[in-house]
Amino acid sequence: MTKLDALDLKILDLLQKDARLTNKEIGLRVHKSITAVYERIKRMEDQGVIKRYVAILDPNQLNRQLNAFTHIQLKDHSKQVLFDFEKTVVAYDEVMECYHMSGSYDFILKISVSDLSAYHDFLINKLFTTAVIGHLESTFVMREAKMDTAFNLDM
């Protein structure tokens, strides 16, 4: 695993903002040849620094305009219960993110659905059927002020 230099970081910075940039275009911006850019990107893909390339879609045009954060405390914390709960919830389409947390609740889920009624259905038909939930608190996103996948790669 080679260390990343300033040029690598600059290339990553461009790609995490726009994955459709061609090597030629990147080369122009970092003042390197196409080949140099190509080889560095290839190396970083192989290293796993670049995990994948994805298209970001507009939730509003795909009927996913309601986002909720669901905070969950389990009834008990045996390894098996934690494992099973995690395995079950990550399989649900509505669950975009699932984190096992330190602190006063065990899990934070980010849920993406069409409306409150769909969220209700999700709770009743999916989450509550796991039966290991001790406490649950739902809060809803009124406004998404920032939602970024790109890190600042301070250069």
Add this chain to the structure above:
Amino acid sequence: MTKLDALDLKILDLLQKDARLTNKEIGLRVHKSITAVYERIKRMEDQGVIKRYVAILDPNQLNRQLNAFTHIQLKDHSKQVLFDFEKTVVAYDEVMECYHMSGSYDFILKISVSDLSAYHDFLINKLFTTAVIGHLESTFVMREAKMDTAFNLDM
């Protein structure tokens, strides 16, 4: 704004999992010509259904291995205070996501830093300088069980 049909959804589904698929490859999978695929993607980019293409990087190789969710209650809720707070925090590099919430706290921030010491610095030097914070609670991600940007486009 044209409505999306089943073919559009299928193409979106492929692209939100792998933005590097060629039109040829997509065409093979949806049984359409390269041009048909090309035109539909172009239309959906213009419509804003496809917002952008990004590279997803590995936080662990970029010194962002600690994620926290910071729950914030403001001291007061005048329009100006809310607006200023939002404007300030979204500008911070450590803040990957910022949501204005309904319920018992006003904002949830997803913070991404290198370690606890960096999180401490972020609180002291950045968040607490806004001076409008009433209550703040930090919880830390111990395990990221799921982190997906792709919606299920049930077809």
Add this chain to the structure above:
DNA sequence: GGTGAAATCTGCATTCT
């Protein structure tokens, strides 16, 4: 809305430095 072919541009392997 769809197709197929032509033109142009990129990706990627090879070779040279």
Add this chain to the structure above:
DNA sequence: AGAATGCAGATTTCACC
């Protein structure tokens, strides 16, 4: 390690169904 070359293959436009 990066630059130059060249071919294969991709994107994009266009004429037509």
